[in-house]
Amino acid sequence: DVKVTQSSRYLVKRTGEKVFLECVQDMDHENMFWYRQDPGLGLRLIYFSYDVKMKEKGDIPEGYSVSREKKERFSLILESASTNQTSMYLCASRRGQTTEAFFGQGTRLTVV
Amino acid sequence: DQQVKQNSPSLSVQEGRISILNCDYTNSMFDYFLWYKKYPAEGPTFLISISSIKDKNEDGRFTVFLNKSAKHLSLHIVPSQPGDSAVYFCAASEGDSWGKLQFGAGTQVVVTP
Numbered sequence: 001d002v003k004v005t006q007s008s009r010y011l012v013k014r015t016g017e018k019v020f021l022e023c024v025q026d027m028d029h030e031n032m033f034w035y036r037q038d039p040g041l042g043l044r045l046i047y048f049s050y051d052v053k054m055k056e057k058g059d060i061p062e063g064y065s066v067s068r069e070k071k072e073r074f075s076l077i078l079e080s081a082s083t084n085q086t087s088m089y090l091c092a093s094r095r096g097q098t099t100e101a102f103f104g105q106g107t108r109l110t111v112v
Numbered sequence: 113d114q115q116v117k118q119n120s121p122s123l124s125v126q127e128g129r130i131s132i133l134n135c136d137y138t139n140s141m142f143d144y145f146l147w148y149k150k151y152p153a154e155g156p157t158f159l160i161s162i163s164s165i166k167d168k169n170e171d172g173r174f175t176v177f178l179n180k181s182a183k184h185l186s187l188h189i190v191p192s193q194p195g196d197s198a199v200y201f202c203a204a205s206e207g208d209s210w211g212k213l214q215f216g217a218g219t220q221v222v223v224t225p
Contacts (some may be wrong), residue, residue: 004155006217020161025126030211031177031210031211031212033212035214035215040121041217042116042118042201042215042216043201043203043213043215044215045213045214048210049212050211056210059213060210070173071141077126083182086201090155090156092155092213094213095205095211096211097143097144097205097207097208097209097211098129098147098163099143100158100161101158101203101211101213102158103148103156103157104155105154105155106153106154106155108153
């Protein structure tokens with residue numbers, strides 16, 4: 001059974017804190033992604049990685065960075081959390097271009 | 113600029129009837145399309161997909177139709193069941209893009225008894 005696991009279901013952080021969201025997949029997928037979901041906006045791509053230590057900006061990378069030191073793990077970093085980063089964060093992995101992407105259960109982040 | 117659009121934010125349908133969800137896209141390079149279902153506080157789960165070389169794909173109660181000339185796809189759910197109440201996202205990807213998916217805004221489906 002394939003699995004993408006995000007480290008936290010719910011997080012509450014203060015404005016200005018550095019926040020780490022962790023994601024691990026057990027499918028040996030090359031491609032991993034971080035999305036955020038907001039009402040009326042769907043899922044928007046923040047960053048993605050197609051190999052270890054490789055990363056590319058998505059559509060909304062401002063205020064975020066990522067790290068991929070091992071194939072199975074992809075971390076999203078909020079350098080200095082702000083209230084407009086309150087959102088549902090979703091990690092996904094995908095093997096190639098013509099297969100489905102598998103998602104983690106999501107992290108509901110609230111920045112106060 | 114959103115490349116994948118779902119113009120209906122919500123849909124209400126009676127149990128047993130057909131649900132039709134629509135999706136439009138602007139990028140003619142998209143060659144693979146997917147539908148996902150999402151419950152609150154959970155990650156999206158894959159439903160069905162279609163390659164651009166096909167115009168129809170069926171899996172049980174779910175059928176996806178692709179009209180490339182109109183840049184339009186639709187998802188049919190027959191018959192609709194109460195457990196189908198969820199948000200449905202349309203997604204698309206193109207070759208040479210490392211598999212990244214572009215998503216629509218989603219359609220909230222409510223199936224009533």
